[in-house]
Amino acid sequence: MPDAAATPHTEPDTWWAVRLAGLRKTFGTGAGAVHAVDGVDLDIADGEFFSMLGPSGSGKTTVLRMIAGFELPTAGTVRLGGADVTALAPFQRDVNTVFQDYALFPHMSVLDNVGYGLRVKGVRRAERRVRAGEALEAVRLPGYGDRKPSQLSGGQRQRVALARALVNRPRVLLLDEPLGALDLKLREQMQIELKSIQRDVGITFVFVTHDQEEALTMSDRVAVFHQGRVEQVGPPAQVYERPRTAFVAGFVGTSNLLHPDAARAVLGRDGTFSIRPEKLRVVEAGAALAGGEVAADGVVREVVYAGANTRLVVALDAGDELVAVQQNRRESAADVAALRGQRVRLAWRAEHAFELTHAPTPENTDPQAPTSGSGSEPGPSGATHASPR
Amino acid sequence: MDPGVDPDQGLTRRRRPRAVVRVSGFLHRHPLVRLLGLLSAPMLWLVVAYLGSLALMFAAALWSVDSFTGNLIRVPTLDNLRTLITQDVYRTVALRSLAVAASVTVVDAMIALPMAFYLAKVASPGTQRLLVAAVLTPLWASYLVKAYAWRTMLANDGVLSWALRPFGTSGPDFGVVTTGITLGYLWLPFMILPIFAGLQRLPDSLLEASADLGASAGWTFRSVVLPLVFPSIVAGSIFTFSLSLGDYIAVKIVGGSTQLFANIIYDSIAGGTNPPFAAAAALFPVLAVLLYLALIRRTGALENL
Numbered sequence: 001m002p003d004a005a006a007t008p009h010t011e012p013d014t015w016w017a018v019r020l021a022g023l024r025k026t027f028g029t030g031a032g033a034v035h036a037v038d039g040v041d042l043d044i045a046d047g048e049f050f051s052m053l054g055p056s057g058s059g060k061t062t063v064l065r066m067i068a069g070f071e072l073p074t075a076g077t078v079r080l081g082g083a084d085v086t087a088l089a090p091f092q093r094d095v096n097t098v099f100q101d102y103a104l105f106p107h108m109s110v111l112d113n114v115g116y117g118l119r120v121k122g123v124r125r126a127e128r129r130v131r132a133g134e135a136l137e138a139v140r141l142p143g144y145g146d147r148k149p150s151q152l153s154g155g156q157r158q159r160v161a162l163a164r165a166l167v168n169r170p171r172v173l174l175l176d177e178p179l180g181a182l183d184l185k186l187r188e189q190m191q192i193e194l195k196s197i198q199r200d201v202g203i204t205f206v207f208v209t210h211d212q213e214e215a216l217t218m219s220d221r222v223a224v225f226h227q228g229r230v231e232q233v234g235p236p237a238q239v240y241e242r243p244r245t246a247f248v249a250g251f252v253g254t255s256n257l258l259h260p261d262a263a264r265a266v267l268g269r270d271g272t273f274s275i276r277p278e279k280l281r282v283v284e285a286g287a288a289l290a291g292g293e294v295a296a297d298g299v300v301r302e303v304v305y306a307g308a309n310t311r312l313v314v315a316l317d318a319g320d321e322l323v324a325v326q327q328n329r330r331e332s333a334a335d336v337a338a339l340r341g342q343r344v345r346l347a348w349r350a351e352h353a354f355e356l357t358h359a360p361t362p363e364n365t366d367p368q369a370p371t372s373g374s375g376s377e378p379g380p381s382g383a384t385h386a387s388p389r
Numbered sequence: 390m391d392p393g394v395d396p397d398q399g400l401t402r403r404r405r406p407r408a409v410v411r412v413s414g415f416l417h418r419h420p421l422v423r424l425l426g427l428l429s430a431p432m433l434w435l436v437v438a439y440l441g442s443l444a445l446m447f448a449a450a451l452w453s454v455d456s457f458t459g460n461l462i463r464v465p466t467l468d469n470l471r472t473l474i475t476q477d478v479y480r481t482v483a484l485r486s487l488a489v490a491a492s493v494t495v496v497d498a499m500i501a502l503p504m505a506f507y508l509a510k511v512a513s514p515g516t517q518r519l520l521v522a523a524v525l526t527p528l529w530a531s532y533l534v535k536a537y538a539w540r541t542m543l544a545n546d547g548v549l550s551w552a553l554r555p556f557g558t559s560g561p562d563f564g565v566v567t568t569g570i571t572l573g574y575l576w577l578p579f580m581i582l583p584i585f586a587g588l589q590r591l592p593d594s595l596l597e598a599s600a601d602l603g604a605s606a607g608w609t610f611r612s613v614v615l616p617l618v619f620p621s622i623v624a625g626s627i628f629t630f631s632l633s634l635g636d637y638i639a640v641k642i643v644g645g646s647t648q649l650f651a652n653i654i655y656d657s658i659a660g661g662t663n664p665p666f667a668a669a670a671a672l673f674p675v676l677a678v679l680l681y682l683a684l685i686r687r688t689g690a691l692e693n694l
Contacts, residue, residue: 070597090600097601103594107616116612117602168602 016079017172017204018044018067023076025062036062038228040076044172044206044221049198051207051215054225055251060208063225064174067206068097081171091120096165097174100181102157104149110136110160111145117168135167136160138197155186162197172204179214191218212252216240224248241276244357249274256280256322258353265318266296271355279352280324282312285343295347296322303340310336314346322346443675450669454662461665469669479653483673486650489565490633493572494580494626500573501580501625506614508581509588510596521585524578532575536642539571543643563645571639572632579628587621588614623685631678650674 025037037059044050052060065071067078069090077086085093096117104113114132115123123131129145136142139159149157158178165173178194179187195218198205209215215222216236223233224247232244243249246257258266258273267273285297301321302313305328312324324346328336416423451465473479508520527535540563542548549560561567591614599609637651650673657667685691 068597068601070600090597091603091605095601097598099594099598101592101594103592103598105595105598105613116599116604120603120608164602 015046016043017046017048017081018042018206019077019079020063020067021077021079023063023066023078024074025059025066025071026074035228037066037073040228040230042223042230042233044204047202047204049195049205049207049218049220051209051219051222052225053209053212053215053222053252055210058225059228060225061176064097064176064206064208067172068095068174069093094171095174096168096170097176098158098161098165098178100176100178102149102161102178104157104160104164106149108148109145110141110147110149110152113149113160114145114164114167116164121168131167132163135163138166138200139163140193154182155190158182158190162194166197166201166203169201170203172206175205175207177208177210179209179211187214194218216252222252224251226251242354243274246272246274246356249356253277254323254325257356258320258322262296262316262318262320266316267294267350267353269355273353273355275322275348275353277311277323277325279348280322281347282314282324282326283345283347285345287345287347289347292349292351293347294350294353295345297343297345298322300339300342300344303336305336312336312339312344314344316346446668446671449665450672452665452668454665459662469666470672472666473669473673479670482648482650482653485565485647486634486674487677489569489572489649490630492569493576493633494629496569496573497577497580497629498584498622498626500577501584502618502622505581505584505588508585509591510593524581527574528578532638533642535575536571536639539567539574540643543567543570563643563647565644565647568640568644568647568649571643572636573629575636575639576629576632579632580622580625583621583624584618587618587624591617619688620691623688623691627682627685630681631674634674634677 020040020042023037023040023042024035027034027036036057040059040063042063052063054060062071066073067080069085069088069092073086077084079085080094105116108116111129111132112119114135115128118128118131133142133145136145139162141156141159141163144152144156144160149160152160158181161178175194179190182190191214194205194207207215207218216239219236221234222236222239224231224239226245226247232239232248234242239248240252243252246255249255249257254277256275256277258275260270260272263269263271263273281293283295289295296316296318298314298316298318300312301315302311304311304313307328309325309327312326313321314324315321326336416426450469451467453462453464453466453468454460455462504524508517508524512520540547543560543562544550545559545562547560550562553559561570595613595617596609599613600606604612635651637649637655640647640649640652650670654667654670657663657670682691
């Protein structure tokens with residue numbers, strides 16, 4: 001998949017499925033104005049599975065609604081396949097949306113729901129039935145055409161909504177947290193199916209979610225939203241392994257931050273560094289290091305046993321706290337609990353700690369923990385509590 | 390129990406009188422008695438005051454009046470009904486009444502739909518509150534005041550004619566059209582409110598989904614909004630239709646020489662001349678409304694109310 005950062009923007013405009021330039025959306029006026037989207041530039045390639053990830057209120061859904069045409073941008077342009085559609089109504093755009101609440105028409109059968117877009121376009125009844133039937137097969141729901149939406153389960157409704165959008169073969173499919181209403185098992189199953197359906201049909205998917213795991217597992221590229229802006233865009237591995245900002249480090253996975261003081265003591269370098277918990281090796285205090293490793297000593301402050309693995313919160317002598325995740329290969333719950341209060345050494349390969357380009361500020365240190373804001377507490381413990389779901 | 394010690398340290402509420410406890414316990418053990426106690430008052434009202442009077446009316450329709458003494462003759466006869474069916478004047482007035490009721494319903498629905506849509510889907514919360522109050526306020530004003538207001542506006546020398554005079558035309562004057570306008574105004578809130586409620590239950594995402602799938606506003610209205618608020622329109626139409634059919638005051642104020650069917654009923658009673666004939670005539674609006682409800686029921690709209 002093309003990487004926006006690596007691809008020079010010399011491609012013709014039509015090469016991109018979606019191009020957003022200087023997009024802004026302000027709700028209200030004067031002192032009460034809310035800048036929901038505050039200058040977003042994004043290029044989404046044809047055939048890409050692109051995720052917009054962020055907490056609620058970060059502007060990701062508003063961006064999606066501006067692509068669909070439900071909201072008019074305050075400033076900036078939306079281009080679809082090279083054409084400027086900023087001022088066009090939703091029904092004039094070659095995009096379709098899968099809504100969070102599915103928005104199936106309750107008075108129509110499943111087949112009529114799926115065939116709605118075709119009927120609007122004037123496709124004849126016989127052909128409509130065939131194509132709607134095919135779309136239902138594509139979402140693994142054949143033979144459900146005669147039912148009413150109220151007779152379907154949540155997961156089935158979600159598939160009908162998907163079929164209803166896909167049958168029109170839009171240039172871009174917009175999905176607004178479509179898996180949010182499903183239970184965990186079904187959600188995991190639908191993640192895999194959505195991805196394989198996208199591969200089959202080859203349509204560009206723009207997927208809005210607040211679930212970092214969902215974004216990482218399904219996407220070709222992820223854009224992380226924060227306070228109406230895009231903090232980072234890149235392939236999942238890059239966003240996870242090389243977060244550019246403290247916010248991205250904290251929102252996409254557990255944030256382990258070494259702040260300047262600790263970094264100077266442990267790494268001998270200035271700046272703020274991020275290390276993913278699973279990269280940390282927990283060994284006995286003072287144990288020897290392998291080549292290329294660096295280490296920090298500390299005391300285990302908390303032990304969280306989670307079945308498959310155990311999370312250790314280690315208070316470093318240098319001042320920060322780090323979370324380490326260990327697989328429970330041999331240990332039992334009793335073994336790991338005994339680690340509490342013990343002195344340990346955390347070791348990691350030097351290249352796994354990398355510097356954030358934007359130093360954390362109180363407002364963007366951590367998106368989830370209420371104790372965020374390194375200025376308010378002696379140790380920046382807030383960041384280490386941010387947990388992956 | 391030792392009276393000096395509070396065993397639960399004041400945690401329970403004050404003890405209730407023994408008799409209350411005993412009655413409550415009895416009712417708890419006898420659900421049928423409980424149900425009877427709950428429903429006896431409304432049932433009494435429904436059966437005696439409402440169905441009873443209706444039955445009495447049916448019976449009275451078969452009586453007659455001695456044309457010489459004016460006394461009631463309580464002997465069943467079909468004379469009243471025969472007169473109503475065979476005389477042309479009654480058929481004409483009945484058809485006119487049906488036409489007025491149907492027109493009022495259609496016009497009200499056509500005015501109420503866009504208004505309710507604006508209220509439910511477009512207006513800001515503040516504007517919405519203000520407009521809902523504006524729709525409701527006329528319901529608190531006296532019927533006569535409203536009818537006379539329309540009389541002032543639509544009379545031959547009224548406001549509308551005055552405004553239209555420079556264009557070389559005039560208002561409708563008193564008559565069946567003016568009656569229709571007045572009734573349409575009087576019952577409009579009864580049409581707006583159910584449609585407003587129905588549209589509020591309609592998720593915005595359905596409208597967005599329709600637009601997203603390529604439908605224009607008109608198409609969305611026809612194939613999504615209209616079918617989904619149809620039950621609400623029907624609910625409103627029950628009010629506008631039956632209220633129009635039973636009205637005899639507005640037509641007296643703004644109808645000129647026009648007669649509606651309710652006038653026949655009223656005149657037969659108010660003149661004191663022939664109550665049995667009034668009862669027989671009253672069967673017509675009752676049957677018309679029942680027929681209307683039966684028709685609606687066939688559409689399945691009543692289940693969605």
